[in-house]
Amino acid sequence: MQKNILITGCSSGIGLACAAELQGLGYRVLAACRKPQDVERMNALGHTGVLLDLDDPTSVEAAARQVIELTSNRLYGLFNNAGYGVYGALTTISREQMEQQFASNFFGAHQLTMLLLPAMLPHREGRIVMTSSVMGLIATPGRGAYAASKYALEAWSDTLRMELHGSGIHVSLIEPGPIRTHFTSNVSQTQADQPVENPGIAARFTLGPEAVVAKVTAxxxxxxxxxxxxxxxxTVVVRWLKRLLPERVMDKILRG
Structure with missing residues (x-):
């Protein structure tokens, strides 16, 4: 039986690349996008397009109902990949902007996952994969809102993994560092005259989406x-430095 996988944020970058790879491996990919024209493009690529706006609880409910119907209530995998970044000093970020950051990167993923678990639990197998970030491990000036949403996603995923122990459903986190996608160009900057940018050295370590695809496939x-x-x-270096260095030393490094 062909296994069904829902991927959010499929219009470009990591989501699109993973959709193509997983389809090639024989999975049926339900490709969720926020814009109707992108949903049509997913259908043209041979996926099953699903309209989903994680900022809108009503849209999440409708998408979940559609997925359950399309899969006859049997979903094998969920890849919560969609998200974006709000960058700027915390003093420039309003409550509304912070709420929107969490709506896209955290609240929507929680709601969608809870609505789809009933299509996974009875079958005693499945995978829930979350796109986190190196910013789910560290926080840096100007990226506090984004890092906070990813820290929350990390803790949530750890809890979900433990709560699903013995269910046959595995929960994994993908933690990318710098990846060549449209993410950076789509960042919402709160200070147009002082945009938060990656340090020049980051370009040396930036990889293409295929680096993420390999981990998601695994x-x-x-x-x-x-x-x-x-x-x-x-990401690998950051994980080791957090284990080895005192926090004040890490602060000094991260301040730049």
């Missing part, structure tokens, strides 16, 4: 998937 296909999949040397 998370869905491995008999014993890892809890966390770091992507890029930056």
């Amino acid at each position: 998370a869905f296909s491995s008999p014993r998937p890892r809890l966390r999949y770091p992507v890029t040397l930056v």
Whole structure:
């Protein structure tokens, strides 16, 4: 039986690349996008397009109902990949902007996952994969809102993994460092005259979306998937530095 996987944020970048790879491996990909024209494009690519705006609870409910209907209530995998960044000093970020950051990166993923679990639990198998970030491990000036949403996603995923223990459903986190996608160009900057930018050295360690695809594929296909999949040397180094260095030293490094 062909296994069904829902991927959010499929219009470009990581989501689009993963959709193509997983479809090639024989999965049926339900490709969720925020814009109707992108949903049509997913259908043209041979996926099953689903309209989904994570900022809108009503849209999430409608998408979940559609997925359950399309899969006859049997979903194998969920890749919560969609999200964006709000960048700027915390003093420039309003409550509304912070809420929108969490709506896209955290609240929507929670709502969607809870609505779809009933299509996974009875079958005693499945994978839930979350796109986190190196910013789910560290926080830096100007990226506080985005990092906070990813820190929340990390804690939420750890809890979900433990609560689903014994259910046959595995939960994994993908933790990319700098990846060549449209993410940076789509960032919402709160200070247009002082935009938050990656340091020049980051370009040396930036990889293409295919680096993430390999880890996502492993998370869905491995008999014993890892809890966390770091992507890029930056994430690997950060994880080790957090273990080895005092917090004040890490602060000094991260301040630049």
